[in-house]
Amino acid sequence: MAVSDDAAMTPMASQSGSGPSVASPDPTPSAPTPPAAPRERLGREERRRQLLDAAREVFVASGYHAAAMDDIAAKAGISKPVLYQHFPGKLELYLALLDSGVEQLIAAVREALASTTDNEERVVATMAAYFTFMADPDSTFRLVFESDLTAEPAVRERVDRMTHECTVAVASVIADDTDFDHEPAMLLAAGLTGAAQVAARWWLTKDGDIPRATAERLVASLAWRGISGFPRSDDGDGVDYPDAAG
Amino acid sequence: MAVSDDAAMTPMASQSGSGPSVASPDPTPSAPTPPAAPRERLGREERRRQLLDAAREVFVASGYHAAAMDDIAAKAGISKPVLYQHFPGKLELYLALLDSGVEQLIAAVREALASTTDNEERVVATMAAYFTFMADPDSTFRLVFESDLTAEPAVRERVDRMTHECTVAVASVIADDTDFDHEPAMLLAAGLTGAAQVAARWWLTKDGDIPRATAERLVASLAWRGISGFPRSDDGDGVDYPDAAG
DNA sequence: ATGAGTGGCTACTCAAGAGTAGGCTCCCGC
DNA sequence: GCGGGAGCCTACTCTTGAGTAGCCACTCAT
Numbered sequence: 001m002a003v004s005d006d007a008a009m010t011p012m013a014s015q016s017g018s019g020p021s022v023a024s025p026d027p028t029p030s031a032p033t034p035p036a037a038p039r040e041r042l043g044r045e046e047r048r049r050q051l052l053d054a055a056r057e058v059f060v061a062s063g064y065h066a067a068a069m070d071d072i073a074a075k076a077g078i079s080k081p082v083l084y085q086h087f088p089g090k091l092e093l094y095l096a097l098l099d100s101g102v103e104q105l106i107a108a109v110r111e112a113l114a115s116t117t118d119n120e121e122r123v124v125a126t127m128a129a130y131f132t133f134m135a136d137p138d139s140t141f142r143l144v145f146e147s148d149l150t151a152e153p154a155v156r157e158r159v160d161r162m163t164h165e166c167t168v169a170v171a172s173v174i175a176d177d178t179d180f181d182h183e184p185a186m187l188l189a190a191g192l193t194g195a196a197q198v199a200a201r202w203w204l205t206k207d208g209d210i211p212r213a214t215a216e217r218l219v220a221s222l223a224w225r226g227i228s229g230f231p232r233s234d235d236g237d238g239v240d241y242p243d244a245a246g
Numbered sequence: 247m248a249v250s251d252d253a254a255m256t257p258m259a260s261q262s263g264s265g266p267s268v269a270s271p272d273p274t275p276s277a278p279t280p281p282a283a284p285r286e287r288l289g290r291e292e293r294r295r296q297l298l299d300a301a302r303e304v305f306v307a308s309g310y311h312a313a314a315m316d317d318i319a320a321k322a323g324i325s326k327p328v329l330y331q332h333f334p335g336k337l338e339l340y341l342a343l344l345d346s347g348v349e350q351l352i353a354a355v356r357e358a359l360a361s362t363t364d365n366e367e368r369v370v371a372t373m374a375a376y377f378t379f380m381a382d383p384d385s386t387f388r389l390v391f392e393s394d395l396t397a398e399p400a401v402r403e404r405v406d407r408m409t410h411e412c413t414v415a416v417a418s419v420i421a422d423d424t425d426f427d428h429e430p431a432m433l434l435a436a437g438l439t440g441a442a443q444v445a446a447r448w449w450l451t452k453d454g455d456i457p458r459a460t461a462e463r464l465v466a467s468l469a470w471r472g473i474s475g476f477p478r479s480d481d482g483d484g485v486d487y488p489d490a491a492g
Numbered sequence: 493a494t495g496a497g498t499g500g501c502t503a504c505t506c507a508a509g510a511g512t513a514g515g516c517t518c519c520c521g522c
Numbered sequence: 523g524c525g526g527g528a529g530c531c532t533a534c535t536c537t538t539g540a541g542t543a544g545c546c547a548c549t550c551a552t
Contacts, residue, residue: 047499063397065311068539079501084541148394151309167448182465183455188447191465194444195437195472202413202436209429218430219437224443235410293529314509325531330511494552501546508538516531522524 001189048086051076056097060139063148064094095154098147102139102162107132109166111172112176120224122173123192127220129197131212145197166193179233188230192223257329262319294332297322302343306385309394322411341400344393347386348408351379355412355439359419366470368419369438376442377458391443412439425479434476436468 031189054076058067069090073080087093112125134141146161149155171189172226174180199219203210257416300322304313315336317325333339358371390408395401417435420426426434445465449456456464 005320031540051340068435070539078499080504080540081475081542084498085499089538096280108341132270148311148396150392151312151394183452184460186452186458187324187449187464188468190448191441191468194447195441198440198443199433199437201440202409203433206429206432210433214430214435222434222437222472225475226468226470227469229467229475239335315511316509324529326510327512331529335508350538352538494550496551497549499546499548501544503543503545505542506541507540508531510535510537512535513533518527518528518529520525520527 019147028185047078047082051078051083052091052097055093056138056140056143059094059097060142063146064090065148066231091152091154093234094143094149095158097145098141098155099160101144102158105129105144106165106169107163108133110169113169118230119173119177123224123227124216124220126158127196127200127216127223130193131216132198135212137156141201145201163190163193174227177232178230180230186225192227195219195223195226254491262366264359264379274402286465293324293328296340296460297324297329298343300387302389305340305343306388310336311332311394315469336402337400340389341404343386344389344401344404347390348404350386350409351375352415353409354379356415359415365419365423366474369470369473370462370466372416372438373442373446376446377449377462380446381458387447391447409436412449420473423478424476426476434473438473441465441469 049074055067055072058072060095061067062071069080069083072093073083076083083093087096108129109126112129113122115125116122144159147155147159150159167186167189168193169189171182171185173181173187177187178185196219199215203212203215274433297318301313301318304318304321307313308317315326315329318339319329322329329339333342355372358375359368361371362368390405393401393405396405413432413435414440415435417428417431420434421428421431424431442465446459449458449461
């Protein structure tokens with residue numbers, strides 16, 4: 001059985017400090033497992049992209065905690081150490097995907113707002129941006145809006161950044177065209193993005209019941225009627241609060 | 247009150263009956279660990295409530311995964327097995343808290359909508375319900391809106407139920423007073439609750455910058471302007487979709 | 493061929509934490 | 523006093539999964 005170098009097994013007495021006991025049970029060496037078929041060899045960048053894709057699928061399907069590195073490796077058709085040759089750890093792998101999703105949404109919202117100077121069209125375009133993001137077949141939105149790792153500061157930071165940037169982008173348009181100060185404009189912007197986000201999310205779960213274009217138009221209409229109800233800064237002055245009987 | 251029985255100190259084994267306190271920190275082999283002060287004995291219901299409070303604090307602060315049962319026990323000032331005498335497992339403990347939060351919000355939204363027949367007041371009241379829920383000092387909203395256990399079907403079900411019930415409640419008012427069918431009404435309702443939820447959440451993180459009453463009024467105004475822009479079913483007929491080209 | 497570099501694999505270590513076994517101590521009814 | 527049950531405790535077991543050590547195989551330039 002032991003063909004030749006059985007000495008290769010234990011590198012050296014690996015025992016560290018505090019074990020009273022049992023060095024090693026029975027490390028009978030030789031060939032414990034059959035070699036298994038060799039996997040396809042890929043270039044570094046290509047492999048990295050493939051790993052990111054596999055990881056996204058698994059994280060999206062299971063969430064961070066339920067996703068095992070072994071699962072991701074298996075999905076990519078390779079073994080765990082390869083994963084660690086490309087990413088220092090599970091967290092960094094997750095963050096790479098999360099970052100990409102966050103940047104994607106922020107960019108889409110900014111582009112939507114910059115695509116026109118007509119505010120009604122801006123609302124429509126921004127709404128479409130949210131729907132597009134949610135409808136993306138790779139479901140990256142789950143990492144951004146439904147992360148199960150928000151307890152991790154690095155993740156919190158990304159998600160907060162996304163919220164903040166999107167809110168700021170919308171708020172600055174509001175602040176430009178009304179007499180609202182920064183803070184009230186931010187609050188209104190939060191309300192509008194919230195409507196977009198939650199409505200798009202809802203629509204996604206009920207996909208098929210309402211055509212996407214119809215859904216977008218309907219919610220955009222809601223948002224536009226809401227925000228356009230406030231007077232523009234050149235309409236006069238003084239913000240027309242509802243019946244402010246605080 | 248605890249003037250008397252000092253004998254309660256050491257279980258048995260080691261020497262007892264020594265003077266109050268300051269005995270000997272003698273690491274007698276028979277007593278591997280210092281006795282530790284005896285805990286207060288509580289009745290079953292009282293203990294259960296205390297455990298739920300401790301668990302909520304820990305889950306809210308750390309999330310489900312980062313919260314250890316040991317942490318919860320420590321927070322409650324008892325040991326782990328006691329926790330398991332009251333709850334079959336970590337998940338059930340979490341679900342008990344989540345359920346409570348979900349029911350709380352659903353009830354608040356329903357009450358807000360039923361509190362008046364004036365739709366503008368309904369919007370204001372519902373907005374207040376969301377802000378109240380978010381502002382609750384026990385922060386239960388974190389379990390409902392920021393759970394890190396959504397991968398667990400039992401949790402998903404609760405969160406989905408919350409979303410669904412709140413949306414239905416709002417949608418039924420919309421459907422009653424407009425010509426919208428069920429699905430469009432649900433979508434609009436999702437948009438409105440989304441605005442409430444995200445704006446309230448935003449306001450909470452920026453607490454202090456805007457008084458709560460002002461924030462509520464502002465977002466309620468946004469929502470009301472938005473939804474009241476759609477024609478009532480007795481205004482005429484045919485829903486006035488924006489520029490519905492589809 | 494050959495040896496080195498690259499890509500990959502199997503099989504481990506190790507820590508954390510859920511859940512459990514078994515025993516002590518108080519109090520209450522006898 | 524004296525069972526006995528209720529309430530707690532300490533100190534385990536056992537599983538899971540991240541991260542690692544060390545070896546093997548293919549390919550290509552010399």
